[in-house]
Structure formats: C-alpha cells, structure tokens
Amino acid sequence: MKKPSLVAVASKLGLVLALSSMADLHAAELKVLAGGSMTAVLNELAPQFEHASGHTLVIHFDSTPNLIKQATSEPFDLGVVPIDVFKDAAAKAHFTLPTVDIAHVGYGVSVRKGAAIPDVSTPDALRKTLLDAPSIALLPTSAAGAYVLSVFDRLGIAEQMKAKTKPQTTTGHIAEAVARGDAELGVFLVNVLIAPGTELAGPFPAELQQELVFTAAVAADSRQADAAKAFIDYLRTPAATMVITTLGMTPG
Structure with missing residues (x-):
C-alpha cells in the first residue's frame, strides 16, 4: 500500500488544528481569484481544506491584468493574487484590508x-x-x-x-x-x-533579482467572509507553508 507523503500528512494534521474553531460555520462555496503562478500550491492545498472544512473552493487562476478586471467586475470571495493587483486603486477598493502575504518567489x-x-x-x-x-x-x-x-x-x-x-x-x-x-x-x-x-x-x-509577492484578502462584499478568512488563515499554517516551500516558493 502506498504511504501518504509527509506533506499530505502534515496538511491534514494542520487542517485539523487550523479548522477546529470552524465547527459552527456553515459550508460555503468560495470563489477565489488567484495568480496563475499559485496554481500548483493551491491545487495541492484546496482539496485538504475542502475535506476538513466542508467548504468548496472555486478557484480562477489568471494573469494580473485579468485579475484586476475580474475583481472590479465580478463577484468573488477572496483573492490570493500578485501584490500588483493592489496597486490598481479600483481593484484594491474591492478588497477588505489589510492584506496577508502568503508566498514570494524570484x-x-x-x-x-x-x-x-x-x-x-x-x-x-x-x-x-x-x-x-x-x-x-x-x-x-x-x-x-x-x-x-x-x-x-x-x-x-x-x-x-x-x-x-x-x-x-x-x-x-x-x-x-x-x-x-x-x-x-x-x-x-x-x-x-x-x-x-x-x-x-x-x-x-x-x-x-526581484521577488514577486502573492498576497491574500477577503472581498469587501463577500457574503462568506468568515469562511474566506478561514482559508487565508489556513494558508499560513505550518502544514500549508510546508507545501509552499516544497513547491518552490518562500512562505510569507
């Protein structure tokens, strides 16, 4: 029988700890805007979060110009996006600040x-x-x-x-x-x-050299703000940061 990887085990254990305070939250479907370079990380972490929390993540990966357009024209619940998105005043206005840095890479x-x-x-x-x-x-x-x-x-x-x-x-x-x-x-x-x-x-x-920072924030008009914040909090747990590191990025 194939043994689960250390990253998978750590992710599951970390989720149990990170989400233990979420028992009273109702299951939500969260629309996530994400930078394309976060694809591998979020595709690894999303199923673990969904399984432990009961929430569903619908993640749209895209480039910065398109993420800015979507943030200003479509409903969403949170973003895990290049920090450049927040340099656009119109896009920034659609998020609840402050942002939380999730990962950076050169x-x-x-x-x-x-x-x-x-x-x-x-x-x-x-x-x-x-x-x-x-x-x-x-x-x-x-x-x-x-x-x-x-x-x-x-x-x-x-x-x-x-x-x-x-x-x-x-x-x-x-x-x-x-x-x-x-x-x-x-x-x-x-x-x-x-x-x-x-x-x-x-x-x-x-x-x-320069590092691109990927930062997260809840959408200003999200109806699932608590669940969105829970996912952002999970991305900062030791289990999640282990995955971020394994996949070639630096946490924070």
Missing part, C-alpha cells in the same frame, strides 16, 4: 531536461545566454512577465528578444514548451519553471 531560467546548463550567474552571462538562445518561453501578459521584459530592457536586449520570445497563454505552458523543445529557455518565476521535463539553469543574478 525569477530564473530553465532548460529542457538533459540539455546543457547555460550560465546565468551574472548580468553579462545572462545577457549572453538570452542572446544565444533561439527561442524563449514567457507569459508576457502578467506581472511576472512584465518584470522579465523590464530585465531585457535593463540588459539592453529588448529589441533582440522580441523575435525570440514565444508568448504562452498560461504559466503552466511555459515549462511544457521547454520540456517539449518548443522553446530552448523558459524565463519566469522559479516555482513555475520547476516541472517534469525541465531543469533550472539558475536564478537571475542578484543585481537583477
């Missing part, structure tokens, strides 16, 4: 598993690696993608990279494109790049 470069590992350890090395690559997978229509494009600009290669870039429609497609050989490099958040069929060449050099 940027890096990946290659197909078994391929030669390029040097990305310095700005000059990264610049050469990017210029030498015939193709690069990226999700430009996102907060993370916008930062990557700004790094291309800082390296003085923005124009050259336009012809090399293969835009993807979701974060998950970046690693898939690299694993299939459709793109030689993946350039994005490190946790997104760590996937079957790929290898991490390395993080951006310190001079160009």
Whole structure:
C-alpha cells in the first residue's frame, strides 16, 4: 500500500488544528481569484481544506491584468493574487484590508531536461545566454512577465528578444514548451519553471533579482467572509507553508 507523503500528512494534521474553531460555520462555496503562478500550491492545498472544512473552493487562476478586471467586475470571495493587483486603486477598493502575504518567489531560467546548463550567474552571462538562445518561453501578459521584459530592457536586449520570445497563454505552458523543445529557455518565476521535463539553469543574478509577492484578502462584499478568512488563515499554517516551500516558493 502506498504511504501518504509527509506533506499530505502534515496538511491534514494542520487542517485539523487550523479548522477546529470552524465547527459552527456553515459550508460555503468560495470563489477565489488567484495568480496563475499559485496554481500548483493551491491545487495541492484546496482539496485538504475542502475535506476538513466542508467548504468548496472555486478557484480562477489568471494573469494580473485579468485579475484586476475580474475583481472590479465580478463577484468573488477572496483573492490570493500578485501584490500588483493592489496597486490598481479600483481593484484594491474591492478588497477588505489589510492584506496577508502568503508566498514570494524570484525569477530564473530553465532548460529542457538533459540539455546543457547555460550560465546565468551574472548580468553579462545572462545577457549572453538570452542572446544565444533561439527561442524563449514567457507569459508576457502578467506581472511576472512584465518584470522579465523590464530585465531585457535593463540588459539592453529588448529589441533582440522580441523575435525570440514565444508568448504562452498560461504559466503552466511555459515549462511544457521547454520540456517539449518548443522553446530552448523558459524565463519566469522559479516555482513555475520547476516541472517534469525541465531543469533550472539558475536564478537571475542578484543585481537583477526581484521577488514577486502573492498576497491574500477577503472581498469587501463577500457574503462568506468568515469562511474566506478561514482559508487565508489556513494558508499560513505550518502544514500549508510546508507545501509552499516544497513547491518552490518562500512562505510569507
């Protein structure tokens, strides 16, 4: 019989503790807006939360521009989104503040598993690696993608990279494109790049590194505010932070 993983066991134990005070809450269906780069984390944690709490999570993963549109035009109960969403005044007004930081992660470069590992350890090395690559997978229509494009600009290669870039429609497609050989490099958040069929060449050099923070808040007009807050509280438990760490992000 297959033994449950340490992460799964810890998640279940953590949920028992985290949700012990929720016995009197009625089961709710929660609509969650989430950054695409949180897909692996939330897909791992959501079933555990649902099983222990009785609540149901309907999670919509998307890029920052689309999350801003949805927050300002559609009903939802909470968000676990890039902090850039809250830089938009209209979107920010639809959340109850303060926000709670859930995870953060930096940027890096990946290659197909078994391929030669390029040097990305310095700005000059990264610049050469990017210029030498015939193709690069990226999700430009996102907060993370916008930062990557700004790094291309800082390296003085923005124009050259336009012809090399293969835009993807979701974060998950970046690693898939690299694993299939459709793109030689993946350039994005490190946790997104760590996937079957790929290898991490390395993080951006310190001079160009920046971490994207994913933060959570309850929707201002949610009718399930207590249940929404319970999910946010769970994302900060030791069990949940273990999953966040295992999947390539830093909690908090």
